[in-house]
Amino acid sequence: MSDSELEEIINLIKPSVEEVRENEIRVEHCADRPDLFGIEGLARAIRSFIGMEKGLKKYFVEDWKISIKAENIKVRPFIAAAVIRNFNTSDYILQSLMSIQEVFHDTLGKKREKVAIGIHDLEKIKPPIKYCQVDKNEKMVPLGEKREMSLKEILENTSKGKEFKHLISKSNLFPVYIDSEGIFSFPPIINSERTKVSEKTRNLLIELTGIDKKLVMQTLNILVTNLAERKCSIEAVKIEYPNKTEITPELKEEVVELNPENANKILGIKLSKNEIISLLERMGYDSFTLNGKIKVIVPCYRIDILHEVDLIEDLAIAYGFNNFIPESPKIFTKGCFSPLEKLCSKAREIMIGLGFQETIRPVLTNKKKIFEKMNLKEERVIEIENFVSEEYTCLRNWLIPSLIEFLSHNKHVEYPQKIFEIGDVVVLDEKEETMSKSIRKLAFATSHSKAGFSEVKSIASELIRNLGKEFSLKEFDLDSFIKGRCAKIILNGKDIGFLGEISPSVLEKWELEMPVGACEINLEELLVNPTC
Numbered sequence: 001m002s003d004s005e006l007e008e009i010i011n012l013i014k015p016s017v018e019e020v021r022e023n024e025i026r027v028e029h030c031a032d033r034p035d036l037f038g039i040e041g042l043a044r045a046i047r048s049f050i051g052m053e054k055g056l057k058k059y060f061v062e063d064w065k066i067s068i069k070a071e072n073i074k075v076r077p078f079i080a081a082a083v084i085r086n087f088n089t090s091d092y093i094l095q096s097l098m099s100i101q102e103v104f105h106d107t108l109g110k111k112r113e114k115v116a117i118g119i120h121d122l123e124k125i126k127p128p129i130k131y132c133q134v135d136k137n138e139k140m141v142p143l144g145e146k147r148e149m150s151l152k153e154i155l156e157n158t159s160k161g162k163e164f165k166h167l168i169s170k171s172n173l174f175p176v177y178i179d180s181e182g183i184f185s186f187p188p189i190i191n192s193e194r195t196k197v198s199e200k201t202r203n204l205l206i207e208l209t210g211i212d213k214k215l216v217m218q219t220l221n222i223l224v225t226n227l228a229e230r231k232c233s234i235e236a237v238k239i240e241y242p243n244k245t246e247i248t249p250e251l252k253e254e255v256v257e258l259n260p261e262n263a264n265k266i267l268g269i270k271l272s273k274n275e276i277i278s279l280l281e282r283m284g285y286d287s288f289t290l291n292g293k294i295k296v297i298v299p300c301y302r303i304d305i306l307h308e309v310d311l312i313e314d315l316a317i318a319y320g321f322n323n324f325i326p327e328s329p330k331i332f333t334k335g336c337f338s339p340l341e342k343l344c345s346k347a348r349e350i351m352i353g354l355g356f357q358e359t360i361r362p363v364l365t366n367k368k369k370i371f372e373k374m375n376l377k378e379e380r381v382i383e384i385e386n387f388v389s390e391e392y393t394c395l396r397n398w399l400i401p402s403l404i405e406f407l408s409h410n411k412h413v414e415y416p417q418k419i420f421e422i423g424d425v426v427v428l429d430e431k432e433e434t435m436s437k438s439i440r441k442l443a444f445a446t447s448h449s450k451a452g453f454s455e456v457k458s459i460a461s462e463l464i465r466n467l468g469k470e471f472s473l474k475e476f477d478l479d480s481f482i483k484g485r486c487a488k489i490i491l492n493g494k495d496i497g498f499l500g501e502i503s504p505s506v507l508e509k510w511e512l513e514m515p516v517g518a519c520e521i522n523l524e525e526l527l528v529n530p531t532c
Contacts, residue, residue: 006046013045013317034108035222035301038100040229048284049318056286056297059228059251066122066205067238068177070131075171076116076187078213079131080220080248083122083235084204084227093230094197100226108219109188110388112164115210115219116188118177120195122203126180131209133173140176140183141193151176151186160190177207205237218303220249225301251300256311258287258294263312268327269319279318280311339527340440343467344422347442347523350466354459356420356444361402363424364392370401373509375479382426382436395426395436399443400480400518404502407447408510415514416448422523441497443520447512453485453501456517460489460499467526471496480506489521497521 001009007017007025014033019026027042035041047053070079101117109115136152145158151174155161167188168174177185184192187209197204206223210216224234239246260273271279276294277287286297298305305311316324337345348358364384371378382395396402399421406419422442429437442463446455457473464471473487476498486500499519507516 009046009049010042012320013049015042031107032304034104034303035225037103037107038222038226039096040226041222041301044229045284049282051282054281055284056253056299057225057284059225059234059300061249061251062233062235064236064238064247066127066129066235067240068129068131068207069240071133072242073131073133073175075133075168076175076209076211078211078216079207079209079239080216080246081205081207081237081239082220082224082249083237084206084224085202085233085235087202087204087227087232088230089197089199089201091199094199097197097227100223104219104223108215109210112188113167114212115208115215117219117223118185118187118191118207118209119197120184120191120205120207121197121201122205123201124195125184125205128180130178131207132176132178133171134176134178134183136172136174138174138176138183140186142186142190143193143196145193151183154186154189158190164189175209217248217250221251221300222303224249225251225299253300254298254305256296256298256305256308258296258308258311260292260294262308263315266309266312267316267319267324269324271315271319276315279315282318283314285311285314340524343523343526344440344442347463347467348422350463351420351442351444354418354462356418359403359406359419359421361399361406361421361423362392363395363426365396365401366391366393369405370394370396370398373506374401374404375503375506375509380428382428397425397427398520399423399425399441400445400520403443403445403518404506404510404512404516407445407516408512411512416446416451417514418444418446420444440523441520442523443518445502445516445518447514447516449514451501451515451517453482453487453499453517456499456501456519457487460497460519460521464489464491464521464526469526473499476500479503489519491525494525496525 003020007020010017010027015027015029015036017025018028029037036045044057066083068081097119101119104115104117105112137150139148139150141148142154142158149157155165155169175187176183184195185207206220208216208220228234234249236247236249239248260271260276263276264270273289273294280287280296284299287294296311352358367378367381381397384393387393403419403421407417410417420442422440424438425441426436426438428435444459446459469491472490474490476486476488477483478486478498478500480503481500482503486498488495489497489499497520502516502518
C-alpha cells in the first residue's frame, strides 16, 4: 500500500503518525496499547484491520526442554522465561528487538523497577540454570566490557550500574542468573558479554524479573508473540521454585462479556450482534453469543482490555470515527464563566498589578515538603497508594510550601522576588462522596532583605479591598511562621486565611538566605453569588 494509505490506517487503529520520511514512518504510540510498541505487533494489528487476517490469532507453545531453579529472592521475587527458536537475525531485527526491550523497560517496567528483561544467545548458556542471590564480590564480564568485574564494581563503574543500582542497593545479596560457567545476567542492571546476541544467533533465551508477577507475565506474552510474528517458534521454560513449579509463558486468552445494548447506547448507533462480532474480528477478537450477550475472546497480548468499555472503544475504531454522524445535543444551554473563575481572574489581575509573577505548581507533592520542612506535625492527607516517585506521594493541603519550594529553586535570580499562585488544595471531608474536597486558594510570597509581616499585611489588604471586601486580623501562631508575626484573616467573623513572616528554621530547611513573607487565602470564602 502507499505511504498515505498506511499512514491513514495507523492513525485509525490508535497510534498517531508524526512524520513520514522516504523509508521511515515515525509513530507516537498510546500508552494503553503496549502490544503495538513493537513493529511486529503493529503489523499484526494492521493486517487484521484491513482484513488480511481476521479474528483471534493463536500461538503454539512447545513443551519445555530447559528449566531454571529459582530461589525465593525478596528484592525481585518474580521471574518468567521463554526460549525463542529459529530467530533469523539481521542488523535491523536486532535493533528492533533491543529497541522494544528498552521501551518496555521504560513503560511497563517503570524504569526497570517493576519489570526488567534480559535477552541472551541460548547456545552460549550452559545448563543447569539457576536464579539465585550472590555476594557483591562475585564476578562477570558485563555487556560492552572486556574485563571481568565484581557486581559491586559494575554498580559503581558502569553507566547502567550507576543508573539502576538504587533498585537493588538496599540488599546485601544481589539477584543473578547463573549457568555452569558463571553469572550471565545481573538483573535489573546488565547482561553478560558472554551471552550477547549477535547476527549469528539463532535461538534466544528471554528472562524477566520483577516485583509485579502479573506484569512480568504480560510483558513476556507480548515479547514472545511479537517474535512469533517473525515465524519464530516459542518454547516454554520450567521455573522450579523451592515449593512450587511454573511453566512460562502461558499464552492464555480471557473472555470478557459485552452487552450489545450498552455498546449501541455509548456509541449512539444501532449495530446488530452479527455486525458487532464482525467489527470485533477486525480488531483481532473471536466472539460468540450467549444468553443475549456477546462473549469476546481477548488475545493474551491485549493486556489493556480490563472492562466492557475497552471493547466498545475498539468497536468504535473498527466502525470508523469518520462514519459517525455528528449531532447537536437536544438541550439548550447558555455558557458562562463560573463565579469562582471570575473571582480568580480578577484576583490574578490585582496580583499582577501589585508586581507579582504567577507560578503554577503541581497539586501532587510529598509529606516532607508540606509538614517536616514547614515545621509542622504530620496530619492525614490524601495519599497515592502506588506512587511512582518519592517526589509525588500525596496531594497538597496548602499552597505556601509550593511557593517556598519555588523560591528555593530560584536563589540565583535577582531579588526582590514576588510570586503568587491561584490553585487547588485537597483536604479530607467525610461528607463528600470521594471523602475529599478541593478548595481554590490564592497564596503569595515575597522574598528580599526587608521582607516581613508589615509588607505582607499591606499586600493582603490591597488585594482583599480591591475585591470589595473588608477584613480584620486576629493573632495566630503557626510553627511555620515567626511567633508574634503571624495572623489569621477574618472576614464576616469567618477565618479565610493567614499571613506572616516565615520562620528562620523553615528558611534553613529550604536553604533560603533571604527573609520571606507569605499569605494564603481561601478564595471560595470571598464568593457572594455562586450562580452564573
